[in-house]
Amino acid sequence: xxxxxxxxxxxxxxxxxxxxxxxxxxxxxxxxxxxxxxxxxxxxxxxxxxxxxxxxxxxxxxxxxxxxxxxxxxxxxxxxxxxxxxxxxxxxxxxxxxxxxxxxxxxxxxxxxxxxxxxxxxxxxxxxxxxxxxxxxxxxxxxxxxxxxxxxxxxxxxxxxxxxxxxxxxxxxxxxxxxxxxxxxx
Numbered sequence: 001x002x003x004x005x006x007x008x009x010x011x012x013x014x015x016x017x018x019x020x021x022x023x024x025x026x027x028x029x030x031x032x033x034x035x036x037x038x039x040x041x042x043x044x045x046x047x048x049x050x051x052x053x054x055x056x057x058x059x060x061x062x063x064x065x066x067x068x069x070x071x072x073x074x075x076x077x078x079x080x081x082x083x084x085x086x087x088x089x090x091x092x093x094x095x096x097x098x099x100x101x102x103x104x105x106x107x108x109x110x111x112x113x114x115x116x117x118x119x120x121x122x123x124x125x126x127x128x129x130x131x132x133x134x135x136x137x138x139x140x141x142x143x144x145x146x147x148x149x150x151x152x153x154x155x156x157x158x159x160x161x162x163x164x165x166x167x168x169x170x171x172x173x174x175x176x177x178x179x180x181x182x183x184x185x186x
Contacts, residue, residue, distance in 0.1 A: 001157070001167040004143050005091050013085040020078050024070075031066045035059055083114030087140075087162065094159045099124065101156070102175050103148040104134060109141060116141040120163070122154065123175070138162045151175050 038055035045052055101122035109118050117138035126133045138161055139145060146166055148154060153170040156163055 001155070001165045002146070003165045004140070004163055005088060010085075010088045010092060013081070013088045017078075017081050017085045020081055024073055024078065027066070027069065027073075031062060034062055080114050084142075087113070087115055091159050091162070091164055096157055096159045096164060098155065098157050100169070101135065101154055102132075102172055103152040103154050104150060106145075107136070112138060117162075118145050120146070120148070122156075136161065 038059045042052065042055040099122075101124045104121040104123050107119040107121055109116060111117070118141055120137045120139055122135045122137055123132045124135050125131075137156065137158060140162070146163070148168070149171070151172045151174075152168050153172055154166055155169050156166040158164060
């Protein structure tokens with residue numbers, strides 16, 4: 001069975017999250033140092049010095065830039081890294097399911113819970129409805145895309161519809177021909 005995630009993935013995601021968090025706190029420390037230096041400079045100026053506007057404008061402009069930076073950095077970069085770390089950490093403790101399905105097609109990649117995924121459509125037999133139903137399985141975009149062809153019988157391990165491991169156990173030419181006759185795209 002091909003394993004998609006390894007132990008080193010969790011460690012590297014944790015290090016990346018920690019590194020980005022430290023970069024943000026370095027920027028916060030630089031901003032606070034600038035604000036404190038501006039206040040000290042302003043307080044030490046004479047009463048009606050023409051340079052009084054300089055520290056005020058410096059703090060105003062730096063505050064605006066800091067707020068914009070914080071919104072973009074924490075709202076996009078740190079948020080996505082934190083979501084990816086959460087995904088990888090849940091893979092080690094979450095409930096997993098093993099399924100046997102027939103691969104149908106690749107679909108357009110999508111963003112789910114802050115992580116980019118490839119979308120694989122698998123066809124599973126439903127005992128309750130007595131028919132094949134399509135199921136979306138997500139594969140992390142940072143990992144290599146599994147090379148399946150339409151009609152491959154695949155045994156795969158998932159956790160929350162995210163593929164953790166897979167193996168091709170056979171091929172069914174009749175299934176891919178049946179889907180082509182029904183008009184579904186492969």
